[in-house]
Amino acid sequence: MRRLLSGLRDGLTPAARFRRACDLLEREGRAAQGFALLGTLARGGMLAAQYQVARAYLEGTGVPPSPVEGLRWMHEAATAGHVEAAFSLALLLLGAPPRTVGADSLLPVSLPEGIAGWPDPVAATTWAACAAEKGLPDAQALYGYLLATGPDSVRDPQAARSWCAQAARAGCPQGDLGLALAHLSASGMAPGSDPDAVAALTRAAQGGLPTAQYMLGLLHERGWGVAQDRAQAAHWYACAAGQGIRPAQARYGALLLQGVQGARDVMAAETWLRRAAHAGDREAASLLGDMHARGEAAVPCAHEAATWYRMAAEQDHAVACRMLGMLYIQGRGVPADLTLARMWVKRAAVLGDVAAMTDLAATLLTEGAEADAPGIDFHAAAQAGDPVAAFNLAVSLYRGTGTAPERRQAVIWMERAARAGVVNAQYWLGRMLLGEGSGTADPIRARQWLEQAAEHGLPDACLVAAQLRLDGHGGPRDHAGALALYHVAARAGRVEAMFSLGAMYGGGHDIAPDRMQALHWFRQGAQGGNALSQLMLGRYLGRGLAGPADPVQAREWFARAAAQGLGAAQDECDRLAWVEADHTAS
Incomplete structure (x- = not known):
């Protein structure tokens, strides 16, 4: 009887009813009952209940999710002085506007007072300040971060450091991260040049913050403020990657591909690069394209190479644009299409890829290419001694871009570029000297130039030079040498070379x-x-x-x-x- 009377008495206490409501909210099958009880307390003015009602609406616990009601109740609790509600409201106002299927937005037509839109970093800063001033360490870290990186109207680097330091002294890892970010955004100094910022970033990383772990990985990889250490970089990238940080996944995959302390882990590299690429990382997508193109992936496939390159190219990754263009030239993984090839290589050139202009000219050498000039006059630069311009000029003369073809002149300029070390020029000069429309057939010199380009690993040159060795054209027959060249081209993913290797090993x-x-x-x-x-x-x-x-x-x-x-x-x-x-x- 005494226990029953005690229970009834507790049930009449608002604090007890609040505890009861929160307990029900967390129970399976009783959440709706808990929410109803919380709603009664919230409407009665209990701040803690208003905060919990706001969270329930935002999370869809015990009630259908409603960002509108969640925002309204969170604002009401924060306005009345609830610290966690003020902090949560600041975080809400930094996020994207909530949306739902079939509706443009779930935001109310009229936002609560003091909120101009969503997101609203200025209003977020105001609410973070309210919670920070009442001693909440997480809010102090957030407030410091906004003072360091927010809109110009709220920036205050000195105050940012002060609030982040206060949060850090309270043991908040976000405070240490904020200190590091305040330095990076306000000082204009090189990354890692402030030992205190590096120390703060290290504490934040050790505290488990994935953003700090990723940034610390960058410092170790680049040697900014700490000794360059790829193993340490890989360690911190791995920590951040495991917590879903996309750029960390990409960098970790890249390091595993390159090798950490001399050991490469291609399979793990591909796994992490795939995660990052599927999340939208263009560098990871480009690296995956490279892996498939070079035959390094677990199941190498030219079609996969094209898919990954396209994913990166569509995000304006210059090298991926060029590589996708090369696949269209070669018909690897995609149908051969010179129009698309030139489109992608031109895009790479516009994006600043230096090699793309050379490849752009090379596309015009392919039989059947339309003579639509790259739109650049290479004469002046070529005559001034620029070897890449000499190569491009040779291509323009060979194809007759904007004028009648001048193939003897093309050979002269191509040889200048080849002698200057332009590998593509060495290859194309060899092709020209085989008599491909230049009128200057010289198989001995052709073979010499092709083999010089092949020594640099150019797959096209390896294929042609290998065939010359097989046939004994332009020099002695050399089947063992041809076999070695086919192996180089096969490692680069050239299926023609793979067929030739099979044929050679088959006998005869x-x-x-x-x-x-x-x-x-x-x-x-x-x-x-x-x-x-x-x-x-x-x-x-x-x-x-x-x-x-x-x-x-x-x-x-x-x-x-x-x-x-x-x-x-x-x-x-x-x-x-x-x-x-x-x-x-x-």
């Missing part, structure tokens, strides 16, 4: 046959979409030339090659079907 050349190696390279080329590789892979699997026969897989690869218009593949499909039918009949 001046190297020891190795059918397992042949099968491996035919499979690589087939997976990359090369029709001849698909045909040969089907033959190897259908006839068991490098292991047990697998007619099911053979038929699949023949079908893929036939779908690309390779008639021999359809013949192989028919032959395989005939053999199987004959075997069944017997």
Whole structure:
């Protein structure tokens, strides 16, 4: 009886009813009852209940979510002096306007007094100040941050440092982060030049703040204010990446790809880069394109390379624009399309990519390209000794951009660029000297220039130089040397080189046959979409030339090659079907 009377007495106390309401709000199946009780207390003027009602509306706990009502109740509680409500209102006013499906905005037509819009960083600063002045450390950190980085009308760097320091002394990691940010935004000094700011950033990172961890990773990677240390950079990037910080995921993936303390982890790198790229990081997307283009991804694919490059290019990543243009030139992962190729390479040039202007000119050398000039006169720069301009001028003369082609002059300028070390010029000079429309065929010099470009790893040059070595054109036959060049081009993702490696290892050349190696390279080329590789892979699997026969897989690869218009593949499909039918009949 005494316990029952005590319970009834407590139930009549507003504080007890508030505790009861909060308890019900957190119970499954009782949240609506708890919200109803809180609403009664809030309407009666209890500030703590008003704050909880606001949170319930914003979070959709015990009531359908309503940012309008959440804002109204949070503003009412903050106006009446509730510290947490003032801080929460400041955070709300820094976020994007709440929206819902089928409605432009859930904001009320008339905002509460003192709020001009949403977001409203000026009003947010006012409410953060209210909570900060009442001693809430998180609000002090936020207030300091807004004084350091907010609109000009509220900025006060000296006060920003003071409030952030006050929050930091209270043990708030956000205060330490604010101190570091106040330095970076107000001093105009180089990052990491203030030891106190670095110390504050370190404390914030050690306190678990992912933004601070990412920034500390940057300092260690670049050597700003601390010793350059890639291992430490990777550690802090990993901490921030695990908490969802997109740029940290991108930098961590990049470091793993480059190698930390000499060890590369390509698989983990690809995982983190994918997370960052899917979240919209253009640098990560470009790196993923590189991985697939170079054959370093777990399952390299030219189509994937094009997809990632396009994702980065559409966000104006200059190098990705250029690389996507190159894929369109080569027809790797996308249909060959010189119009799109020039569009993307021009975009890269406009974005400031130095190599793009060279590649832009190179696109005009491809047979069938339209003579629509890049719109630049290269004569003056070329005559002044600029080798890239000499290369571009040679291309313009070769294609007859804006005038009749002058191919002998083109060869002269191309050789100037080649002798100055422009690798693309060495390659194209070799092509010209093979007699490709220049009227100056010289296979010996052609081979020399092509092999010089191949020494720099240019895949196109490797392919042509390898063929010259195979044929003994312009010099002695050298099948071992051709094999080495095909390996370089294959590592760069060129499926034609993969097919050639399979053919060479298959026999009939001046190297020891190795059918397992042949099968491996035919499979690589087939997976990359090369029709001849698909045909040969089907033959190897259908006839068991490098292991047990697998007619099911053979038929699949023949079908893929036939779908690309390779008639021999359809013949192989028919032959395989005939053999199987004959075997069944017997």
